[in-house]
Amino acid sequence: MHIGIDVGGTFTDAVLMDKGLVKAVAKIPTSRDLLTSLLQALDAVMQGVGGEQVERVVFSTTLITNMIAEKKYDPVGLILIPGPGLDIGLFRFPGEVRVVQGAIDYRGREIIPLNMEEVDRVADDLAARGYRKVAVVGKFSCRNYLHEKKVAERIQRRFPEWKLELGHQVAGQLNFPRRVVSTYLTCATREKYRFFVQSVQEAIGQRGIRGKIFILKADGGTLPLEGSQEVPMETIFSGPAASTLGVQALLPPGETAVVVDIGGTTTDLALILSGQPLLASKGAKVDDMFTHVRALAVKSVPVGGDSVVERVGRDIILYSERLGPPYCLGGPMPTPTDALRVLGLTKLGDPERARQAMNLLGAPLGLSPEGVAERIIRQVVETVVEEIENMFSSWEQEPAYRVWEVLQKKKVRPGTVVGVGGGAPGFISQIAARLGCSPVIPPYAPVANAIGAAVARPTIQITLRADTEQGYYTVNEEGFQGQLDDPAFNEEKALNLAKRWLAWRANRYGLENSVQEVELLRKEVFNMVRDWVTVGRLIDITIQTPRGILYHVGGGRERGVEE
Amino acid sequence: MRGKKTGLVFFPAFDWAISPTHPEREERLLYTRDQIFEEGVLDLPQIKEYAPRLATVHDVARTHFCVPRVQSQVTEAHLIAAGSALLLADAVVSGEIKNGFALVRPPGHHAMRVVHGNRGFCNINNEAILVEYLRRHHGIRRIAIVDSDVHHGDGTQDIFYHDPDVLFISFHQDGRTIYPGTGFPHELGGPGAYARTINIPLPPGLGDETFHYVVDNLILPILRDFQPEFIINSAGQDNHYTDPLGSMRFTAWGYAEFTSKLKPHLAVLEGGYAIETALPYVNLAILLALAGLDYSRVREPDWPGAVKENPDRVSRVKRMVDQLLRVWEERDNIDIEKIFGRGPFYERQKKIFYDTDYIEEEQLERVRRCPSCPGYITVDSQGVRGYSYSTRVFCVSVPFQACGACQAEAYDAYERAKGLDVYQYVYLQDKSTDTFFSFERDKKREWVSEGPKVGE
Ligand SMILES: [Zn+2]
């Protein structure tokens, strides 16, 4: 049996699944202590089920998200090696920044050496200011980690108790400012995350569960709990990933759909293109800073069932704030939920209070409660539809760097609008109608997120880059750099080497069973020509275990809101 | 009204090359990509990256006579490079961005009005296509093109040689020492567009100091006088001190400083073949300069410090700057007939060599000397490939600003040429109505391209 748990901001949802069937569901309020919520939800779905029957538990956590939002972490010092180029003052970096001399170029060649006395001075300075956690990040360190390692070794010798984090180990992709932020946040959160992981392992052990424990990532993949300690940042934003995967599991394979998750104050939108959730082309924004964290392309629209509605002059205006529950549930202000109640699109709350709320808005304008309600719903629908259109067009507007990529770009529009979340039933048909799609509210829509967690697959990825002229290669995810001795090293050998690394990494995470299939995500091969002679090759290959879900649930489209 | 951002289309065409070891190959913008991505420039709020788009065949036909037809001279990569410039121009005109950088390949500034093949790595002229597009779609008339490639922008010069509303300024390494061997100070434009073409050939070995002397004392004063509505920079980077094809000594900083003085609405990448030592730094510096950001910290790893310039060569350049400035200032008082003679037509004989495709072309270009418009142009062109294969075509071009009389005469010339057996293809390009005709002798067939109507 599989268990999926999604710890959200307001509720924690859990499901117990057996061979694609939902056996038990639970929804409990999330408390301050995340571990408590997690265990309550776990216990709720495990009633009458022995721990030994559970093969797999996947859960999401908002621990890191909360920690960053509330800035509840130790201060981190940044030692940067930016070299020549952009003025780093153009970027807003968190923490105390110290710059040291040194530079590596785009092919990993050292162009300016380090100055070790300067490194010592900077370390002393940070020590004097009380820093014990330090992130060391160099420009192009993903192409050569030499400087980061040297700086770290030097500092560690003098301050053995310091927790250091190196840029090339956190983020192997290009983009130095994002690497700085990602490394900083990793350094800031790792210790507390480790403590959390230990508590979870203990608690689950006490319940006799011998199955594997996984944590959901922002990109919809999972990692074994143990291994996730290497990359705590990847656990942020897993909530939207959970709902999207849940919808993917509840729909027939291969569909193109928009997932609309209408909550109290926000509506989350995600896209499923030909059956696969769309990944954002760039890393996620965390605490208003760009990072390298891979996440699904999710758009949060500040409108939901509890949004405040007010009359200003002759206009009825929808605000992004929440001032309490809807009027029909005893709240202070009219909301879209009251509008739904008046139109009979929800059974929540007191119908009389809902009418009162509409009258508060409409009476001075001579509008009937139904008339006001329709206007409010129309506004919510328009806001959401506009954002959906924007998402599709910005996906079409993604840059392309090859001729074939430009030529294959085509207009894709969804066939289905899938509603999940509490506010979905009232709005989904109208949103779908505006987009010319069919509306679907899948069975188990309220716990789609937990289902998503339950069916999420483990993912691991390897990016290998070989420079045959210089005779070395790097493996980004492992922070590895090695010699290439084979003079006949080529594309095929590079792919095989990458596969060996993927298997090795899978082993390290205890996922040896998930590397039977390998997907080639990206391949770049460039001949380096100097004076009309080919002097070497640059080969850049990314492979991964297949993304997606373990299985679909039931028959998929069962309960469309319209026949 | 100008926006706040700088638009960028980065189209490195990683799957397109002239040939595997040619300088114009897949690898050319690879390290530029690495540098720009690693610096995180694209995350800055001052910069907006756009996806490229394709120019249409009609956009190409508005500018060029492609032999035998547009589709046989351009690949999709060419249409994407040209289309990217158009897309950014649209965004500049609409006020979405303040300026743009089409960091694209393949380049285009050696492509002339008539195209028999590839010359100087170019098939179609991205900047010229942009100029005609701006006129047709945005009603922009006065345009300046400043070419900062080490090679003379002979294609752009050829296309606008008789156009008084396009100012073309090219500084480059002296044509006696480098391809294509043209671009001398006496090449000043035709009788109807005198001094609208300005060439500043530079002796090899000169660096940023002389570069900026020319910019400050000649290019900027001329631009201030001309008052263009739109400025395009043909941003070749082969004047860099590490370029394998050029012998100049400019730096990334020199290019960026030039960009911030010129303030082009659009910079379009041209040449530049020091793919590791120059391009990553020059492209980054130009992008920062366009965005109004600090570029002083962008520095080549092997930067040699200030260049010692040969004083004789420097003073030669200064004299030339003085002379050209006088030519510019006197442009409307000059006796045109003394230079160009009289008669209803002005004629030029041209021999053009296509280095990449080994084609030799002979041209007779005639422009109608009309008192009320720039006059229509005819080109009798014969392209010879090897010894056996030759194509002779006749091209008629009606300018955007054409008067009714010229337009009527041009159509007559087209019809007459269709009846002559010597031309395999006869073309008429009517920019005033945005209609293009081509006639194939052997099939006795005519094609018309009307393109989309304005506003579509
Ligand atoms: Zn050039």
Ligand SMILES: [Zn+2]
């Ligand atoms: Zn005329």
